[in-house]
Amino acid sequence: MSTPIDSTKYGPWAVIAGGSEGVGASFADQLAAAGLNLVLLARKPGPLEETAESVRRTHGVEVRTLSVDLTDPDAIKQIAEVTEGLEVGLLVFNAGANTYGHEFVTGDLEKFGKVIDLNITAQLELVQLFGAPMKERRRGGILLVGSLAGFMGSAQISIYAAVKAFCRVFAEGLWLEMRDYDVDVVEFVLGVTRTPAMARAGLNFDIPGMHVSEPEDVARQAIAALTSGPVQIAEGNEKAVSIRSGIDRHKLVLGAHEASKKMLPPSHDD
Numbered sequence: 001m002s003t004p005i006d007s008t009k010y011g012p013w014a015v016i017a018g019g020s021e022g023v024g025a026s027f028a029d030q031l032a033a034a035g036l037n038l039v040l041l042a043r044k045p046g047p048l049e050e051t052a053e054s055v056r057r058t059h060g061v062e063v064r065t066l067s068v069d070l071t072d073p074d075a076i077k078q079i080a081e082v083t084e085g086l087e088v089g090l091l092v093f094n095a096g097a098n099t100y101g102h103e104f105v106t107g108d109l110e111k112f113g114k115v116i117d118l119n120i121t122a123q124l125e126l127v128q129l130f131g132a133p134m135k136e137r138r139r140g141g142i143l144l145v146g147s148l149a150g151f152m153g154s155a156q157i158s159i160y161a162a163v164k165a166f167c168r169v170f171a172e173g174l175w176l177e178m179r180d181y182d183v184d185v186v187e188f189v190l191g192v193t194r195t196p197a198m199a200r201a202g203l204n205f206d207i208p209g210m211h212v213s214e215p216e217d218v219a220r221q222a223i224a225a226l227t228s229g230p231v232q233i234a235e236g237n238e239k240a241v242s243i244r245s246g247i248d249r250h251k252l253v254l255g256a257h258e259a260s261k262k263m264l265p266p267s268h269d270d
Contacts, residue, residue: 011089012037014038015092017042017091020040025051025215026216028052030216032055037062038063039066042068042095048067071121087133088134089139089140093127096145096147096164103156119163120167123170130142135178143188144167144170145187147160148190151168187229187230191240192211
C-alpha cells in the first residue's frame with residue numbers, strides 16, 4: 001500500500017529517531033514505500049539493522065543506521081556526521097519514552113534528568129539540526145510523536161507527563177514559526193499502542209473498553225497529518241483528550257489515576 005506523501009517536498013532523505021521497532025519501524029516501512037531514503041536512529045543495534053535490511057529488501061531505498069543513545073553528550077555530533085551531505089526533508093522524532101518511573105520526591109534526580117534529556121533536549125537539538133536547512137530551502141516536514149500522557153499529570157510518571165506537555169506546546173510554537181517557510185510541523189499524539197516496548201513494560205492491553213492502536217495504523221495517520229499541524233490525535237483517542245483537557249482538574253486527575261492502576265504493572269525502583 002502506497003503512503004500519501006509528497007516525496008519531492010519531504011525527501012530525498014528522512015531521519016527517524018526511534019526507528020527500530022514498533023511505530024518507528026512502521027514509519028520506516030511506509031516512508032520507504034513512498035520512495036524516501038532513510039536514516040534510522042535507535043539504541044539497540046539488533047532491531048535497528050533488522051528494520052533497515054527489511055526496508056532495503058522490500059522497497060529498494062538507501063538506508064543508513066546509527067546505533068546511538070540520544071542522551072549521550074556526543075549524540076548530536078554523531079548524527080550530524082552520519083547525515084553530512086544529505087538533504088533531509090523530513091524529521092520524525094519517535095524516540096521520546098519514559099525511561100524511569102518513580103515517585104518524584106524520593107526518586108533519582110539523575111534518572112529523571114535522562115527522561116528530560118531524551119524527550120526535550122535531544123528533540124530540540126534534532127529539530128534545530130534539520131529544521132534550519134528546511135527553513136532555508138523553504139520545504140520539509142517535522143513530525144513529533146506525542147503522548148496522551150502529556151494532557152494530565154500522573155503518579156510515578158510525573159516527569160514524563162510533564163515533558164510530553166512541554167513537547168506539545170513546543171510543537172505549536174514551532175508550527176507558527178515554520179509555516180511561513182512552507183515547512184510542515186505536527187505533533188501526532190498517541191494513546192495506548194501495541195508496541196514491543198509497551199509489551200516489555202508489562203502493559204495490560206485487555207482492559208474492557210480501552211482503545212488500543214496498532215503501530216502501522218498510527219504511523220499512517222501521522223504521515224497523513226503532516227499538513228494538518230500543529231497537533232493531531234491518533235484515531236480513537238479524541239474523547240480521552242477532550243476529557244483530559246477539562247478544567248475540573250481534581251476529579252479528572254484522580255479518576256485517571258484510578259484507571260491507570262488497572263493498566264500498569266506494579267511500580268518498582270529501578
